[in-house]
Amino acid sequence: MKRFIRLYTKLSAQYLKTLLEYRTDFIIGLIAFFFIQGFGIAFLFMVFQNIPNLNGWSFYEVLFIYGFANLPRALDHLVTDNLWILAGRIIVRGEFDKYLLRPMNPLFYLFADRFQPDAFGELIVGILLVVTALTKLSLHIGLIEIVGFIIAVLAGAVIYTSIKLIFASLAFWMKRSQSILFVAYQMANFTKYPMTIYNKVINIFLTFIIPFAFTAFIPASWLLGRESFAYGVLATCGVAAVFFAGGYALWNAGLKSYESAGN
Amino acid sequence: MREASLKSYLPFAKGTFQSLLSYRLNFFLYVIGELTTVFATYYIWLAVYKNSGSQTLHGFSLQDMFTYIFMCQVALNFVSNDASYEVANEVREGSIAMNLIRPIRYRMVILFRILGEVIYNVCFVGTPILLIVCGVRYFSHGIAPDLLGIAGFFLSAVMGFLIYFYFNFIFGLSAFYISNVWGMNMLKGAIINFLSGSMIPIQFFPGWAQDILAFMPFNSLIYTPVMIFLGKYQGMEAVKALLIQVFWVLLLGISGVLLWQKAIKKLTIQGG
Amino acid sequence: MGSIKTLFSREYTHKRAVDHMSFSVDRGEVVGYIGPNGAGKSTTIKMMTGILVPTSGNIQVDGITPYEQRQKNAMNIGVVFGQRTQLWWDLPVRETFSILKEIYNVNDADYKKRMSFLGEVLELEPFLATPVRSLSLGQRMRADLAAAMIHNPKVLYLDEPTIGLDVVVKENVRQAIKQLNAEFNTTVILTTHDLSDIEELCKRIIIIDNGRKVYDGTLAEIKSRFGTMRRLELKVKNPYAFKAEPLRAKYGLSGDELSCEVVDGQLNIELDRNRIGIQEVINEVLAKTELVDMSLFETKIEEIIKKIYRNEVNME
Numbered sequence: 001m002k003r004f005i006r007l008y009t010k011l012s013a014q015y016l017k018t019l020l021e022y023r024t025d026f027i028i029g030l031i032a033f034f035f036i037q038g039f040g041i042a043f044l045f046m047v048f049q050n051i052p053n054l055n056g057w058s059f060y061e062v063l064f065i066y067g068f069a070n071l072p073r074a075l076d077h078l079v080t081d082n083l084w085i086l087a088g089r090i091i092v093r094g095e096f097d098k099y100l101l102r103p104m105n106p107l108f109y110l111f112a113d114r115f116q117p118d119a120f121g122e123l124i125v126g127i128l129l130v131v132t133a134l135t136k137l138s139l140h141i142g143l144i145e146i147v148g149f150i151i152a153v154l155a156g157a158v159i160y161t162s163i164k165l166i167f168a169s170l171a172f173w174m175k176r177s178q179s180i181l182f183v184a185y186q187m188a189n190f191t192k193y194p195m196t197i198y199n200k201v202i203n204i205f206l207t208f209i210i211p212f213a214f215t216a217f218i219p220a221s222w223l224l225g226r227e228s229f230a231y232g233v234l235a236t237c238g239v240a241a242v243f244f245a246g247g248y249a250l251w252n253a254g255l256k257s258y259e260s261a262g263n
Numbered sequence: 264m265r266e267a268s269l270k271s272y273l274p275f276a277k278g279t280f281q282s283l284l285s286y287r288l289n290f291f292l293y294v295i296g297e298l299t300t301v302f303a304t305y306y307i308w309l310a311v312y313k314n315s316g317s318q319t320l321h322g323f324s325l326q327d328m329f330t331y332i333f334m335c336q337v338a339l340n341f342v343s344n345d346a347s348y349e350v351a352n353e354v355r356e357g358s359i360a361m362n363l364i365r366p367i368r369y370r371m372v373i374l375f376r377i378l379g380e381v382i383y384n385v386c387f388v389g390t391p392i393l394l395i396v397c398g399v400r401y402f403s404h405g406i407a408p409d410l411l412g413i414a415g416f417f418l419s420a421v422m423g424f425l426i427y428f429y430f431n432f433i434f435g436l437s438a439f440y441i442s443n444v445w446g447m448n449m450l451k452g453a454i455i456n457f458l459s460g461s462m463i464p465i466q467f468f469p470g471w472a473q474d475i476l477a478f479m480p481f482n483s484l485i486y487t488p489v490m491i492f493l494g495k496y497q498g499m500e501a502v503k504a505l506l507i508q509v510f511w512v513l514l515l516g517i518s519g520v521l522l523w524q525k526a527i528k529k530l531t532i533q534g535g
Numbered sequence: 536m537g538s539i540k541t542l543f544s545r546e547y548t549h550k551r552a553v554d555h556m557s558f559s560v561d562r563g564e565v566v567g568y569i570g571p572n573g574a575g576k577s578t579t580i581k582m583m584t585g586i587l588v589p590t591s592g593n594i595q596v597d598g599i600t601p602y603e604q605r606q607k608n609a610m611n612i613g614v615v616f617g618q619r620t621q622l623w624w625d626l627p628v629r630e631t632f633s634i635l636k637e638i639y640n641v642n643d644a645d646y647k648k649r650m651s652f653l654g655e656v657l658e659l660e661p662f663l664a665t666p667v668r669s670l671s672l673g674q675r676m677r678a679d680l681a682a683a684m685i686h687n688p689k690v691l692y693l694d695e696p697t698i699g700l701d702v703v704v705k706e707n708v709r710q711a712i713k714q715l716n717a718e719f720n721t722t723v724i725l726t727t728h729d730l731s732d733i734e735e736l737c738k739r740i741i742i743i744d745n746g747r748k749v750y751d752g753t754l755a756e757i758k759s760r761f762g763t764m765r766r767l768e769l770k771v772k773n774p775y776a777f778k779a780e781p782l783r784a785k786y787g788l789s790g791d792e793l794s795c796e797v798v799d800g801q802l803n804i805e806l807d808r809n810r811i812g813i814q815e816v817i818n819e820v821l822a823k824t825e826l827v828d829m830s831l832f833e834t835k836i837e838e839i840i841k842k843i844y845r846n847e848v849n850m851e
Contacts, residue, residue, distance in 0.1 A: 028449070028450060031446075032449040032452075036453045039457040047311055178289075179288070179296075186297070186300070187299060190299065190302075197307060198306050
């Protein structure tokens with residue numbers, strides 16, 4: 001474990017040096033990101049000018065869910081961004097070879113090789129929204145809530161990673177799977193709002209098939225006192241474990257089928 | 264030098280169109296991915312109208328709102344293009360100088376390349392959505408298609424296309440002066456997406472914001488054509504909205520040409 | 536130790552890239568692995584390094600099955616792909632080494648020792664602070680070689696290490712490979728299109744074609760086998776007048792031992808000096824047509840190997 005952390009730090013530090021060569025782009029990108037988030041919130045705000053609540057969810061409750069959704073997404077985004085590149089070009093160009101030539105777990109190396117600092121924007125906005133919403137909502141926040149919150153955010157991040165891993169691994173057979181990965185990832189758009197506004201099919205799909213519901217709405221509902229601890233946190237962890245096991249198994253099968261590229 | 268005729272630019276449009284054709288499957292998956300946001304918005308409005316207790320909000324009925332969010336996607340098909348990215352890339356790589364030795368206008372080359380993309384989008388995404396919207400309105404709600412509205416929409420959307428094209432052209436040329444077009448491009452996308460009314464109708468904005476936006480070109484990109492389609496702009500109001508669009512086409516077009524001429528000077532002095 | 540045993544095949548969707556391949560390599564050997572494009576060289580290397588999993592068969596590198604114990608195997612090997620650098624593209628060369636030090640758990644003392652040796656042999660000093668993307672191809676190749684050696688691997692795989700380099704740099708790289716092999720007794724497996732690489736570096740060569748092994752032995756053996764081959768280039772009035780068949784029949788020769796072709800109106804004859812006298816051949820030519828000019832060559836090793844690729848000579 002110590003070796004993993006040391007290697008991760010080392011590789012990330014190298015990547016950061018690379019990024020610093022393009023730092024202005026990075027800063028403008030971060031600003032753009034704040035704008036995107038700001039507009040999303042402005043949209044909610046304008047919508048709420050017309051209604052007392054959204055299917056029984058107050059503005060700050062919706063804001064809380066919206067902010068919560070940012071957190072697992074950001075953590076995953078920070079660490080596993082290379083899965084997008086894997087699905088887009090690493091495999092099809094045979095660049096995956098290098099991940100198989102080092103004495104490291106290839107998935108670990110893939111993650112450690114790149115991180116996405118844009119995610120800090122997501123993380124900061126998420127924390128700001130969650131804290132703002134909490135101060136307005138007068139919820140009971142004790143030790144269980146804090147620990148449960150952290151666990152749920154981490155488990156949510158694992159769910160994001162697992163779903164990305166599953167669709168990115170398809171590239172081992174399809175050569176490119178970025179567009180499919182994109183469709184799957186975009187499904188997460190549904191979960192940043194109270195999911196009671198959707199019909200049954202969408203709810204079932206996002207709970208059992210591509211379980212993004214567990215990355216935001218379900219654990220956030222527990223903190224808002226609308227779901228049980230068992231469903232909000234334990235089930236989230238269970239889903240994370242099951243999907244990660246599945247994703248990792250598919251990844252391993254993919255490694256066996258990797259065909260590299262001709263010269 | 265003999266001026267090239269329109270015909271000599273057609274191959275550029277054809278080229279983009281055909282290369283897009285070969286990425287069909289990926290293209291449609293990306294379209295589906297983008298549409299998830301629209302569907303999420305659809306359900307939000309459904310809940311909003313249920314909870315609001317009134318039939319219309321800012322003059323929009325629920326039917327209007329559904330039509331609005333999907334027609335925004337159609338209008339976006341006319342508008343979205345990455346001319347700024349293309350121009351900026353050529354500026355950065357220096358290959359833009361190559362265009363000075365050809366007997367054709369660079370602006371037109373880019374325009375036609377983008378046109379290939381836009382025609383593709385409009386044919387395979389925009390038009391199907393338009394037909395579905397008209398079909399749903401007719402069969403579920405008995406609203407007959409308003410042919411004048413559709414024609415007005417197309418006219419206005421083409422204006423929107425031209426405005427955004429020149430906007431992007433100018434933006435791309437800014438790569439001569441600033442080096443971080445990639446980040447700026449992302450910022451531009453975010454701002455336009457919101458201020459053009461494609462997330463929520465401009466009517467829902469606070470009054471002061473509406474007043475400011477009236478003096479900006481963003482309304483003209485998406486909001487104007489969709490409002491014409493909905494019949495919310497009719498008669499003189501529609502003509503006025505179209506004239507505002509013409510104004511922006513001219514203003515941005517002339518600025519683009521002037522900036523291009525200035526950029527050429529810079530290019531020849533620097534030697535590319 | 537350090538020996539490699541292989542017996543495997545790998546199926547691609549459409550064709551077997553490698554089939555019925557079997558060989559073993561001893562510690563410290565430098566083996567040239569050659570064949571025409573698409574023969575299966577890269578596929579073999581990728582299986583031996585653990586990148587590809589063979590559909591059937593078995594590979595052992597120093598007692599490890601590469602594709603099953605990939606990480607353990609990776610500790611033992613160094614790999615250089617001539618066409619694709621493994622250095623960190625945007626970073627100074629020095630940074631790559633410091634990352635690799637962590638990845639391979641190299642201790643400080645060993646690291647220092649090897650860096651100074653590699654730095655000297657490969658002349659890295661002048662560009663250690665340069666970002667990889669600004670290196671020349673030759674510099675990049677030297678840095679890549681050093682990067683592959685920093686953990687003192689038992690086996691070094693070099694896939695086209697001299698591709699695209701000019702003659703002087705090629706020679707530098709070859710010398711460096713020689714010295715590395717001598718200093719660390721590293722087993723080297725080398726693929727190349729440049730046979731002078733082979734002549735200079737490898738005692739042993741394995742030739743493959745269409746995924747199958749067609750020759751495995753020393754370069755010297757090829758040379759002595761075909762050392763008596765001569766090539767006659769003749770300018771004659773009618774190059775088509777001479778035919779090889781009557782002479783073959785007369786002396787009982789095979790197609791390898793006497794052959795002829797017409798290139799650009801010039802008659803080229805290949806013959807085995809031990810089997811038929813040059814004089815007999817010339818006499819036969821003179822009997823058929825009028826001679827304008829002629830030259831005589833020893834057949835080049837490239838020519839022989841090309842013939843082996845084309846299955847024009849019998850290796851049994």
